[in-house]
Amino acid sequence: MNTPHEMDVLVVGAGPSGVAAAVMAASLNLRTVVVEADSVGGKLHVIGALENVPGNWSTGPQLAEALAADLDRLQQADRCSIVQGHATRVSGYDDRAELVLEDGRVLSAQLIVVATGVAALAPPDADWISAPARMSVPPLWRTNPADLAGRTYVLGGDRPLGTWLRTHPNCSTTLHVLCPPADDYKIAEVAGDDRVRIAPVSHVVLSPMTYGDEWSLQVKDRQGERKSYVVKTLLNNLGNKPAGLEGLASSEDGYCPPGKQHPRIRVAGDLRSAQFQRVTTAQGSGAEAVLASYYASVLKPC
Ligand SMILES: Cc1cc2nc3c(=O)[nH]c(=O)nc-3n(C[C@H](O)[C@H](O)[C@H](O)COP(=O)(O)OP(=O)(O)OC[C@H]3O[C@@H](n4cnc5c(N)ncnc54)[C@H](O)[C@@H]3O)c2cc1C
Structure with a gap:
């Protein structure tokens, strides 16, 4: 050779x-x-x-x-x-x-x-998310449905969402997908899946809670209204x-x-x-x- x-x-x-x-x-x-x-x-x-x-x-x-x-x-x-x-x-x-x-x-x-x-992409890389440097969130595509606990939030509407839903047709957990405007065109392929709730957002502030393994989310929607959540399961689907x-x-x-x-x-x-x-x-x-x-x-x- x-x-x-x-x-x-x-x-x-x-x-x-x-x-x-x-x-x-x-x-x-x-x-x-x-x-x-x-x-x-x-x-x-x-x-x-x-x-x-x-x-x-x-x-x-x-x-x-x-x-x-x-x-x-x-x-x-x-x-x-x-x-x-x-x-x-x-x-x-x-x-x-x-x-x-x-x-x-x-x-x-x-x-x-x-x-x-x-x-x-990690959360600090996304321009619509404020998050501490080097923060990582587990990727959606590696997640086993059995590991989902409580209300499940997904950061971003990238295409692996559709693949994940097809891979796990029997998973009945509802995924709350925080979707920035740039992902609107990608989310169309899962719009008909009733396990998905799309939350159109303009900005999200993300931080780990001081105690426990939960996350604090401050979400600003596309009309400028703000809401805060503490969530147990947060998954990365940022692209x-x-x-x-x-x-x-x-x-x-x-x-x-x-x-x-x-x-x-x-x-x-x-x-x-x-x-x-x-x-x-x-x-x-x-x-x-x-x-x-x-x-x-x-x-x-x-
Ligand atoms: C979760 C998920 C689900 C998907 N589902 C689908 C689907 O259902 N249908 C579909 O059509 N597509 C799907 N895609 C997209 C598809 O996987 C990609 O479009 C495709 O793999 C791109 O091929 P590629 O060869 O360009 O890059 P990749 O598949 O990313 O391969 C790049 C290769 O380059 C190597 N590499 C990277 N940097 C270096 C370096 N510096 N030096 C040497 N080697 C390097 C990597 O190790 C890797 O082996 C999915 C992607 C993901 C993440």
Whole structure:
């Protein structure tokens, strides 16, 4: 197998978009390396019920396993290799692109596809929440219905809400979802579920109670009316922030539009924008990132 610095294509991130990019690159006989910080499959590992991905997959982990098998097969055929590592910086030059890893390694290739996805927002990151720095709240998508106690509040109306409800069809707990205006367009998909009560809010002040494991919430609704609650169960469903690398061009919202990047750097999957964050769009954009460079003659097979 070639050493990583002799690669044609470096793919950063082995979620659905990175794996699609790697499979496409290998199919074009391009020497391919995938750099992954954690495990193959990315966010698929947290999707308990998958209903919008063709191929008869019913859960994300099933599909993640199949993607890992694809990469294994390519590795065994000496058409792709996987490097375990955390990428920090990417740079584009006339004749190559370079990737720097946290441990100091520098890898170079004709093309780098960055498919690092998004990372979870914490309450202090959200502009509609005032909360102590470093405060964390358990994520909704990891919550077992059996652990819900008392009235249950959810911070934010991001899409994992719909996935969670589909994953737990027999859970009858009512979820009180504090929804900022920016999440209105996402909440439509759960509007028909009678286990969800939407509370449209403009601002929330959040603090842990001094004693016990409860939370104090001061909620301002969209008409400016304020209410205070002490709640036992509070869950994070705030959404994500882009997990880009240093050296990528980004928009004001932190996402990294493909069209803004150096010709030897392509962005694929969730990292492109807050919209279109789906498994199949991630896969399509990963494959397209490689093909677009191939046909633009950025890639020259040796
Ligand atoms: C709870 C939940 C439920 C969802 N439900 C659905 C659903 O039902 N249907 C649907 O279509 N979509 C769903 N999604 C969205 C879907 O998971 C994403 O759109 C998709 O996984 C995006 O793929 P990606 O490859 O862009 O990123 P990811 O899947 O996030 O993969 C990114 C990969 O990059 C790696 N990485 C990150 N940073 C670095 C770095 N610096 N160096 C090296 N590697 C790095 C990560 O470890 C990860 O493996 C859901 C998401 C969540 C969180």
